[in-house]
Amino acid sequence: MALSGGVGGAKLALGLSRVLPADELLVVANTGDDFEHLGLSISPDIDTLTYALAGIDNPATGWGRRDETWSFMDSIGALGGEDWFRLGDRDLALHVERTRRLRLGQTLSEVTSDICRRLGIGARVVPMSDDRVRTRVRGDAGWIDFQDYFVRQQCRPVVHELAFDGVMLARPHADITAALRSGDVRAVIVCPSNPFISVEPILAIPGMRDAIKASGAPVVAVSPIIGGQAVKGPTAKMMRELGLEAGAAGVAARYGDLLDGYIVDHADADGIGKIGARVTIAKTLMTSLHDRETLARVTLDAADALALLR
Secondary structure, eight states, rough: OEHHEEEEHHHHHHHHHHOOOOOOEEEEEEOOEEEEEEEEEOOOHHHHHHHHHHHHTTTTTTTSSOOOHHHHHHHHTTTTTTOOOOOOHHHHHHHHHHHHHTTTTTTHHHHHHHHHHHHOOOOOEESSSSSSHHHHHHHHTTTEEEEEIIIEEEEEOOOOEEETTTTTOOOOOOHHHHHHHTTOOOEEOOOOOOOOIIIIHHTTTTTTTHHHHHHHOOOOESSEEEETTTSSSSHHHHHHHTTTOOOOHHHHHHGGGGGGEEEEEEEEGGGGOOOSSSSEEEEOOSSSSHHHHHHHHHHHHHHHHHTTOO
């Protein structure tokens, strides 16, 4: 079972999908990033995952679809419409179809499952919940929606606090709880995603942390930080603004006693003494498909080694 946000998580999820049989991988996607835009239901992390697993992701942006065109955005911008959140023409089709199905009464997980099937994805991808959860950010000007902070304002506001609206009423997706109760989960892998806005919304769902710990499966996280900097996104910036150490050890501390194992990059080997989990040092920067597969194997090997100690 892999807990994943967007770009970094999708890279490791793809690696896992290539070294594991399809029926052995369950990817749990963050939906705190979801929002409604131009009348459409947008699920950025689910889409980044599915595009990556289907091999149609855009390598230039890390999000959206390969070979994208932008006629829709150019047209809506020319009309004075909102063009700050980029929706390519191919990507737009998915949002229109998802919105149509949701309005017919299908759940987000039903829509996601069918889209994955149509894109030829073997692994199961499920939203963390079919219930509505929305990440909010408190900056100097007060609370704003996450995509306003992340895309419209390019992460410029100083972050003082985060909240996940609706999370206390959210229920974990049934496939997640069933798997964790089965006793058959080989490992719970926390992908190298932003701990605050990608992983914590998943862990904040009532009962999720307890279910993971009660499963008996080793929990192994991959650091999203290399040499004190995030590979992509605002992780290091947010850590500093929230008064935390901007480094691999700081991320591990945030996950606390949930972790049994932790994968850090060679660049962060000097700080492993501060990490309260069994540490594996590896190359965590995934610039090629080979890198994704290699890191997936390293992570699974680390989990298997931890399981033998139990």
